[in-house]
Amino acid sequence: MARISSVAELEELRKDILSKREPGKPWIAFCGGIGCLCLGNDRVISAFAEEIRKQSLEAKVGLRMTGCHGFCEKGPSVVIYPEEVCYLEVTPEDVPEIIAQTVVGKKVIDRLVYTDPKTGEKAAHLFEIPFYRNQTRFLIGNNPRINPRSIDDYLAAGGYSALAKALFEMSPEQVLAEIKKANLRGRGGGGFPAGLKWETARNAPGEEKYVIVNAHEGEPGAFMDRALFTGNPHCVLEGLIIGAYAIGAHQGFIYTRHDNPQLRENIDIALAQAKEYGLLGENILGSGFNFNVEVHLDIGIFVSGESSALMRSIEGKAPEPRPKYIRTSVSGIWEKPSNLNNVETWANVPMIINKGSAWYAGIGTERSKGTKLISLSGKVCNTGVVEVPLGTPLKEIVYGIGGGIPNGKKLKAVHFGGPMGGSLPESLIDTPLDFDALAKLGAPMGAGAMLVIDEDTCMVDLARHFLEFLAGESCGKCVPCREGIRQMLKILTRITKGKGKEGDLELLEELAGVTREAALCALGRSAPNPFLSTLKYFRDEYEAHIKEKRCPALSCKELSASGGAKKNE
Amino acid sequence: MDNDSIDQIIDKQRGKPGSLIQVLMEIQDKNQWLPREALEKVSEKLEVPLSRVLRIATFYKTFKLIPEGRHKIHICTGTACHVRGAQRVLDTVQDLTGIKPGETDPDLKFSLETVNCLGCCTLGPVLEIDGKTFGKAAPAEIADELKKYE
Ligand SMILES: Cc1cc2nc3c(=O)[nH]c(=O)nc-3n(C[C@H](O)[C@H](O)[C@H](O)COP(=O)(O)O)c2cc1C
Ligand code: FES
Numbered sequence: 001m002a003r004i005s006s007v008a009e010l011e012e013l014r015k016d017i018l019s020k021r022e023p024g025k026p027w028i029a030f031c032g033g034i035g036c037l038c039l040g041n042d043r044v045i046s047a048f049a050e051e052i053r054k055q056s057l058e059a060k061v062g063l064r065m066t067g068c069h070g071f072c073e074k075g076p077s078v079v080i081y082p083e084e085v086c087y088l089e090v091t092p093e094d095v096p097e098i099i100a101q102t103v104v105g106k107k108v109i110d111r112l113v114y115t116d117p118k119t120g121e122k123a124a125h126l127f128e129i130p131f132y133r134n135q136t137r138f139l140i141g142n143n144p145r146i147n148p149r150s151i152d153d154y155l156a157a158g159g160y161s162a163l164a165k166a167l168f169e170m171s172p173e174q175v176l177a178e179i180k181k182a183n184l185r186g187r188g189g190g191g192f193p194a195g196l197k198w199e200t201a202r203n204a205p206g207e208e209k210y211v212i213v214n215a216h217e218g219e220p221g222a223f224m225d226r227a228l229f230t231g232n233p234h235c236v237l238e239g240l241i242i243g244a245y246a247i248g249a250h251q252g253f254i255y256t257r258h259d260n261p262q263l264r265e266n267i268d269i270a271l272a273q274a275k276e277y278g279l280l281g282e283n284i285l286g287s288g289f290n291f292n293v294e295v296h297l298d299i300g301i302f303v304s305g306e307s308s309a310l311m312r313s314i315e316g317k318a319p320e321p322r323p324k325y326i327r328t329s330v331s332g333i334w335e336k337p338s339n340l341n342n343v344e345t346w347a348n349v350p351m352i353i354n355k356g357s358a359w360y361a362g363i364g365t366e367r368s369k370g371t372k373l374i375s376l377s378g379k380v381c382n383t384g385v386v387e388v389p390l391g392t393p394l395k396e397i398v399y400g401i402g403g404g405i406p407n408g409k410k411l412k413a414v415h416f417g418g419p420m421g422g423s424l425p426e427s428l429i430d431t432p433l434d435f436d437a438l439a440k441l442g443a444p445m446g447a448g449a450m451l452v453i454d455e456d457t458c459m460v461d462l463a464r465h466f467l468e469f470l471a472g473e474s475c476g477k478c479v480p481c482r483e484g485i486r487q488m489l490k491i492l493t494r495i496t497k498g499k500g501k502e503g504d505l506e507l508l509e510e511l512a513g514v515t516r517e518a519a520l521c522a523l524g525r526s527a528p529n530p531f532l533s534t535l536k537y538f539r540d541e542y543e544a545h546i547k548e549k550r551c552p553a554l555s556c557k558e559l560s561a562s563g564g565a566k567k568n569e
Numbered sequence: 570m571d572n573d574s575i576d577q578i579i580d581k582q583r584g585k586p587g588s589l590i591q592v593l594m595e596i597q598d599k600n601q602w603l604p605r606e607a608l609e610k611v612s613e614k615l616e617v618p619l620s621r622v623l624r625i626a627t628f629y630k631t632f633k634l635i636p637e638g639r640h641k642i643h644i645c646t647g648t649a650c651h652v653r654g655a656q657r658v659l660d661t662v663q664d665l666t667g668i669k670p671g672e673t674d675p676d677l678k679f680s681l682e683t684v685n686c687l688g689c690c691t692l693g694p695v696l697e698i699d700g701k702t703f704g705k706a707a708p709a710e711i712a713d714e715l716k717k718y719e
Contacts, residue, residue: 316587
C-alpha cells in the first residue's frame with residue numbers, strides 16, 4: 001500500500017479500486033456478527049470455501065466476511081450479491097445447493113428465504129424483508145457490503161471523502177458549525193449536543209487536547225455499538241479524525257471492550273491500514289494535520305463507561321467518577337481538555353459533513369435529529385440491530401420491524417436504557433423514539449437497548465434485577481450510591497420472596513429520592529429509575545406482591561399465582 | 570509463570586503512562602490469574618506502589634487473585650438473558666458442578682462466573698464455556714455439554 005498525500009491521489013486510488021471490481025461478478029457476504037458466529041456461521045463459511053474450491057469457482061465468485069447484518073434472530077445470515085438475495089438460518093448442508101442454484105443458476109431457493117409468519121408471504125431480497133424494509137439504515141446499511149478488515153472496501157463505498165472535504169474545503173470552525181447546525185446529539189445516553197461539547201473542548205485553554213471514542217457499551221442488552229464498530233470501524237475512525245480536526249486535537253483514544261477479540265482485531269487492523277494510507281499519523285492526506293490514535297481496553301465494570309471514570313482508567317487508575325462540575329471537555333485525561341463521544345455519535349459525523357447539516361436536520365423530530373441504532377431484544381419475534389429515524393413510534397419498532405410478540409403472548413411493556421432507564425407500559429406504545437419524549441415519561445433512551453417485555457415478566461423482579469446489577473457495578477466511592485442501591489435491593493428482594501411489608505414502598509421511594517439527589521455520578525443518580533418507572537406504571541404488581549403475596553406474572557418462584565407464600569418456603 | 574515473560578510484558582509497556590491496567594491484563598491473559606509474586610514484580614518494575622497495584626487488582630472482578638479452573642463457565646445474567654430464563658441456566662450449572670459464581674472446584678476443573686451481557690442477547694439465555702458461546706441454552710443440553718470437559 002502506498003501513502004496517499006493529496007485528495008487527487010485519494011480519488012485516484014478510489015477509482016483504481018473500483019475499476020478492479022467487476023460489477024456483475026457474484027459475491028457472497030457472510031455475517032460475521034457475534035450472533036451469527038454463535039449460531040455456527042464459521043462452519044457455513046468453511047463449507048462455502050470448500051464448495052467453491054471443489055467446483056473451481058475461485059475466480060468467478062467472491063467471498064466476503066462482513067460485520068453484523070442486523071437480523072440476528074434468524075442467523076446465520078448469508079447475502080448473495082449483486083442481486084442481494086438473502087438466506088436465513090443457513091446450515092453447511094445448504095451450501096452446495098446455494099452455489100449451484102443461486103450463485104451459478106441465478107435461481108432463488110424458496111426454502112431459505114424469509115417467510116412472513118402471519119401472511120406466509122416470501123421475501124427473497126434483503127430489502128424486501130419487513131425487518132430491513134421498515135428501517136432507515138444510514139449507519140449500519142453498509143455492514144453487509146463491506147469487509148471490515150479491508151480499507152479498500154470502505155473506500156469503494158465512498159469512505160474518507162468526508163475527511164478530505166473537511167480538511168481541504170472547510171476550516172475547523174466550519175466543521176464545528178456544521179455539527180452544531182445538524183444538532184447532532186450524543187448517542188451514549190445523555191443526548192447532549194455534540195457540537196456544544198466540541199466547542200467547549202476547542203475553546204478550552206491548553207495546546208494538548210484529546211478526543212475519545214466511548215466503545216465501552218456496558219449497558220446490558222446493548223449490542224449495537226459493537227455491531228457498528230466491528231462491522232464498519234473506518235466509519236467511526238473517519239468521524240473521530242474529523243472531530244479531532246475541528247477541536248484541534250492530535251491524539252485520540254479508543255476505549256473498548258476487552259472481551260470481544262473480533263472487535264479488538266478489527267479496530268487494530270483499521271488503525272494500521274489507515275496509517276499505511278496516510279489517513280492517520282503525520283500530515284494526513286498532505287494537509288499538514290497530524291493525528292494519532294491509541295486503543296485502551298476496559299476490563300468489564302459498568303461505571304468505567306462514565307466519562308470521568310473512563311478517563312481515569314485511561315490514566316491507569318481505578319475508574320472512579322469525579323463530580324460533574326469539573327467538565328472533562330475542559331479538564332479530562334491528565335487534566336487536559338478531552339472530548340468524549342459514543343461510537344454511534346462519531347459514526348454520524350462523516351455523513352453530516354458529506355451531505356450537509358440541512359439534509360441531516362431534515363430527518364427526525366424537532367429536537368432529536370438523524371437516525372438511532374436500537375438493540376432490540378427480549379420477548380419479540382425479530383431480535384437484532386435496528387436503525388430508524390428518530391421520531392419513529394415505538395409501536396413500529398415492536399410490530400413493524402420486530403414482528404410482534406412470540407408464542408401468542410401479549411405485550412406488557414418496553415424497557416429502555418437498561419439499569420439507568422425505565423419501562424413504559426403497553427398503553428404508551430405510540431410514543432415516538434425521541435430523547436426528550438422518552439425522558440419525560442420516565443424511560444430515558446439510554447444508549448439504545450430496547451427490551452420488549454411480555455406478560456410473563458414480573459416488573460418487580462425486573463426492578464430488583466437492575467439494582468442487583470448496579471450493586472455489583474457501583475464503584476463504591478460515594479455512600480448514597482453504594483448504600484442506597486444495597487438497601488433498595490434488600491427490600492425489593494424481600495418483596496419478591498413474599499416477605500414484603502406495609503410501608504415498604506414508601507421507604508423505597510424515600511431511598512430512591514435520596515440516592516437520586518445525593519449520588520456523585522449518573523450511575524447512582526439514575527439507579528432508582530427502573531424502580532420509579534415500574535412503580536409509576538405497574539403499582540398494582542407491587543401491591544399484589546406485598547399485600548396478597550401474589551406474583552401476577554407467575555415469575556417469582558417463592559410466590560404462587562393465587563396468593564400466599566408457598567408452604568415449603 | 571516465569572520471570573522472563575513477566576519482564577517482557579512490562580518492558581513492552583514501560584514508560585507509557587497509564588500502563589498498569591494493561592500490564593496486569595496481559596499477565597492474566599498469559600497466566601490465567603495474578604500470583605502475588607507477579608504483582609510485586611509489577612510494582613517494582615513500573616515503580617508503582619504495591620498498594621496501588623493491589624487496589625487495581627482487587628477493584629475489578631475480572632482480575633483473579635486465586636488459581637482458575639481448567640474450564641471457565643460464564644453465564645450471562647444480563648437483562649435480555651434474565652427475562653429469557655438465565656436463572657434456570659445458572660441453577661442447572663450450579664447443580665451440575667457444585668460451585669457457585671465466583672468459585673472454582675477443588676479439582677480445578679471448572680470456574681463459574683456470571684457476566685453482564687455478552688452482546689448476543691438475541692440468543693438468550695446465553696452461556697459461554699472456554700470462550701465458546703451457547704445460545705438458547707436448555708438445561709438438558711447444558712448437562713450433555715458439561716460432560717465433555719475433562
Ligand atoms: C454508569 C455509566 C455508564 C456509561 N456507559 C456508557 C457506555 O458504555 N457507552 C457510552 O457511550 N456512554 C456511556 N455513558 C455515558 C458517558 O458518560 C458519556 O456521557 C458519553 O459517552 C458521551 O458521549 P455522547 O455525548 O456521544 O453520548 C455512561 C454513563 C454512566 C453514568
Ligand atoms: S443480556 Fe445476555 S447476552 Fe446480552
